[in-house]
Amino acid sequence: MPKPLRAGPEFEATFPVRGRILEAVLCADCEEEGYLRIRLARDPEKGWTYDPKDPATFVDVFGLDPHGSYGKVRAGEWTEGRVVCFGYLKRVRSRGSGRLPSLIENGTRLVGRAHVDEGVTIDFGLFKARLAFESEEVRRKVLKDAKIRDGTYLATDVGIDIELKRWGTRESVLRR
Secondary structure, eight states: OOOOSEEEEEEEEEEEEEEEEEEEOOOOSSSSEEEEEEEEOGGGGGOOOOTTTEEEEEEEEEEEETSSGGGGTTOOOOEEEEEEEEEEEEEESOTTTTTTTTTTTTTTTEEEEEEESEEEEESSSEEEEEOOSSSSSHHHHHHHHTTOOTTTTTEEEEEEEEEEEEOOOHHHHHOO
């Protein structure tokens, strides 16, 4: 098992989701926070629906719910919200399998490809992370130190937060 990534450039990316709630769980350790597991379409650009019998059409996201929605929702409801992914980036030699796992949770190793032009974007498949810098000088230094160029593959042990905006029946959530 690879060592956890705890150094390198940091990123935070958010992306909108619509999907079905599979689990809403109270944290067994502290009983003050909870976790959500949501099933969503693997490629949201093609639409928000998926085939529950075909694992190639969906991905499950399991993450911390910082706003307490886990106590209000029920498994089976549909939801709209956003997923916040964050972590450190480390250059890797190969792109790995190139396929998203069926479950993404805290600590899942994801590999993405960097695109460097005016900005820096890392495409992880399900989401894209865009890096922001204070100045052009800082940007050059960070990219040089991390050895990031256009086409470089970067790995992260992703951290996940799930923030729900609304929930209800499939028709009420997907019709918007």
